[in-house]
Amino acid sequence: MNTIEVHGVKKEFGEKLVLNDISLVVHKQDIYGFLGPNGSGKTTTLRILLGLLQQDEGGVRVLGMNPVSAGVSLRRRVNALPESHGLYGWMSSQTYLKFFAQMYGVTLTPQNCTYRLQQVGLSPNDARPINTFSRGMKQSLGIARAMINDPEVLFLDEPTSGFDPRGRREIHDLLLKLNQEKGVTIVLSTHILDDVERLCNRIAILDRGKVRYEGRLALTDRNQPSRYRFHIQKGSQIPSSWSYPGISLMERKDSWVTCLIDGVSPAQAIKTLVEGGLAIIEAEALSDTIEDLYLTYTTRGADE
Amino acid sequence: MKLECLKPLTLLTAVHTFLLCATLVFAADAPAIKITLEHPDQTLRLGDTPAFIGTVTNLGETPLKGVVVYLSLVSLEPGNEHPVDLEDWSAEKAVRIDLLPPGQTSTHQWSMRLIQAGSFGVALTGIGTEEKQPTVSPLVRFYVEPKPGLDSKRVLPVAIGEPLLLLALWGAIRLLGGGIKHPLRVPSE
């Protein structure tokens, strides 16, 4: 069973179609990155996954449960850091954590509280009200709150905003530790490509309410790029149905196609495509940075 | 001689006849209703709600139908005599007696809340539908003793003290309690 499954989700706010046929899958222990410009539908998607909004069409399952109908049962097992952190300015950090521990039915000993605050870089002896904290400190406290019930799935919306580079690195290490040692599945919505590059093993790029790209992030070896552009003979046909194992069609034009190769060598890919009827005249390895992907799929969408 | 003796006799008869007629006329105009009102058997103080008991008796030979009886109150303070509006004094002012057989007495009670101190007079008035004029009970005079009102020695300490106490309490809670320390009092790390 996949941890998260989204099929054909649509959501409108008034006359504005915010999500248009979103489909994606998050496997257990993935660190899944959601990228996209402002207004692309990332936050709306996260809220639907958390049951805070109901989709107009389509199906959603998180840990095998419908987020809306399962509601309380699901929220015991997941947690989230929304973009707005949701802090009570008059509370101290300890009071805040204790309050949410009680809301989740978690027993929080003083030692445990101290550990959780130190884990995110906060001082357990700081009794100041939260409204005196810096932005980074507020974000840290929000992360501590999001982990208070030791969730199986953690949704984070811009988790490293407000942090300096050292702070960001510490949060990365914390999230990687959660993922590797405790098996927490993490869904991360962010603009910061460095976060994605360092943390995520799979990503989805959203733009204008659609998933423009979804897949594994094979960037561990920059010497072996995974995206290729195959230039084809003018006038030759591109197969209408595309079914080549290990070769995903990402983009198509009259004179070339861009493919993502996964698990096959470039030579093998070329041979498969030629045998399949594609008249390849040139193969071009494309740079594989996240930035390239992001710019490719948000400045101009994949052909429909 | 007989004619001269007849003159005093005629005059006497005429007088008797006249008197008889007059009696009959007056008898016809005599009220069929008798109304009484009693002073409550207690000392009356401001704020009390005494009951004034009134009776209506049918003195006539025919039943009385639809007799309306109501209370009237006047202030008898010397130099300031005036009628008093009963609206704030009594829950029920007028009573209607559907049927009062001859010789029967109907008794009713008017509770009145004494909302002012001073000298007053109250009377009960009854109006029978067949009667030419209303029947009024004798005026019952009563005196309402004043009662001390609000005591400023009790009111002022509460009125002044409570807001101040509340402000002081809130200030103390903010500075000392609730796990929240004033930023200036946080020890340096």
Place this chain on the structure above:
Amino acid sequence: MNSVIPLIKKETLEDFLTARGVFSLIVASVVLSAFSILLVSNIELSLLDNAQAVYLMVSIILALASLVAIIQGSDGFAGERDRATLETLMLTPMTGQGLAAAKLIAMLFSWLILFVLCIPYLWAVGSTGQNLWAAVEYLSLMGTLLVLIFGGLALTLSAKVKSFRGVLSIGLTVFLFSGSPVLLGPALRQSAVGQMIDLINPFADALNTLDSVVIDSQGISFQVIRLTIMICYALGVLWVLYTATKRVEL
């Protein structure tokens, strides 16, 4: 249910550690103090007997309690939405109805604090008069019912209307409509239409009950109809709140 108690504690603490709650108590205290001072210093008002003074003071307390309930109810969901704290609350394993229940209980607790605050004032103006303790008993009952009615109504609107100001405007308008018939002259209120409006208006029911108890010294049997109407209102509002908070959206 486990999550309801910490939320009630948080709401109550928030009332006393932030300006929001204490401000309303201080305002209530100042209003009652001003009225008390007027009672002893103003010539016309000083002629009032204790029962009348107690009745007027209780009327003011009920109006204050209703206003505070409307403000707190309006803040319930809409205020949390404006402060961006609603989302984190909704992420907890608590239903919308649980959230509403916790906030309503916290409102009743605030009313309890206000009620305790008002007792010294009532004692000061009414201890030498009649029916003081009956006034206190009925004030607690009427106040509780009015807080449930107006506070519950405001909380329901707050769950549906996105803005605190919007909810507060509607709530205050409803309260003004409830309070204004009371200002009609006695002659108008005695008319058939006036009596009907009085009977179906929960605020007028509360005031008329206290008038009956404090001034006319009438017992519970005289209050049954009005109490029944108020209880029906309270139950109705609670049911509407329950259905409105089945799904709370951001």
